[in-house]
Amino acid sequence: MSEVMLEHPADGVALVRLNRPEAKNALNLAVRQQLAEHFRALGADPAVRCIVLTGGGECFAAGADIKDMADKGAIDMLLRNVQLYWQAIAVCPKPIIAAVNGYAWGGGCELAMHADIIIAGENASFCQPEIKVGIMPGAGGTQRLTRAVGKFQAMKMILTGKPVSGREAFSMGLCSEVLPDDEVQAAALKMASAIAAMPPIAVAQIKEVVLAGQDISLDAAIMLERKAFQLLFDTEDQKEGMQAFIEKRKPVYKGR
Incomplete structure (x- = not known):
């Protein structure tokens, strides 16, 4: 089964869902490649007017797959060119709504920040914990997070690696709306349908x-x-x- 699922739940709406529940939707290379393929295709599809990005009701994405990079060197990481996969999402011309339940850690937090609107559950958890494994955010975490919440909140998150809840993320400006966990997915789809009806x-x-x-x-x-x-x-x-x-x-x- 594909590690990234694509559905069309309503007219003009595409749902892109991470599908690695056994790994808490960790972003290995295959997931990033599939995400890029989907977003390139959806961006060019005139029938798609809004995209919902989710990991499902339990976990958005728990970060990069550490096992996939622990033994790599600098040149190995350079030659992966993962920035090209992220860029496919960043330049997608269609509005993207991230529906975030559970963990949005590391690369998962960075992935959510590629969206235009973030709807989070009360018990969602946003975090940039890379410092704890000897590295730093590498997919926009130091830049998009700072632009979203300001230097002082961003530095606190990045330098301590401590998570913030959905409620805290909302108060910081890191998400657009916070809802009870079981309402997040439906709310994201409802908003996507409303946007899809716009010009x-x-x-x-x-x-x-x-x-x-x-x-x-x-x-x-x-x-x-x-x-x-x-x-x-x-x-x-x-x-x-x-x-x-x-x-x-x-x-x-x-x-x-």
């Missing part, structure tokens, strides 16, 4: 502008936003959305 070109422009704007000056980011805003007035969906508003009916967006 796809506008959704893609919003994601692109938000991500690009984080690392440029405010003036440049505002200009980027303005150009994307203007561009959307050449879409059929803009005409449909505004006409439906005037006519007091539900719009039907076609991604054109």
Whole structure:
């Protein structure tokens, strides 16, 4: 059975689920390769409008597979080119919702932070414990975490390797919403369906502008936003959305 499962639970929604329960969904090389393949394909599929990424109701991902790297050297790690697998997720143009139950540790926390929205269970556990095995985060943990929660909270997590709960993660700004554990998956799918019903070109422009704007000056980011805003007035969906508003009916967006 595949270590990463793909389902289509609703119109426009894809569900990508890690499937290594015996290893708490640890991210070995095969899992990373399969994740990259799925996200490349889903990003190019016009029928997919939103993606939910999950490890299921018990565990998101307990980190990298230590057994898979314990005896490796620097050149071994360099030649793996794992950054290319992560990049496939980072550049996916479709909105990604991470549904996090249980452990999101190490690479699992970094994987969740590749999403655009994180819905976490109250008993979820976010952690960057790499310091405890003699290394450091290597897939964005020092950078995405700092951008999400600020230097002081990020340094505390990275330097101590201590986990934070779903509630603590929410208060820090590390997740979008925290819910009872048994409501996380359904809430993520419901939100994905709501986003999938929105105009796809506008959704893609919003994601692109938000991500690009984080690392440029405010003036440049505002200009980027303005150009994307203007561009959307050449879409059929803009005409449909505004006409439906005037006519007091539900719009039907076609991604054109």
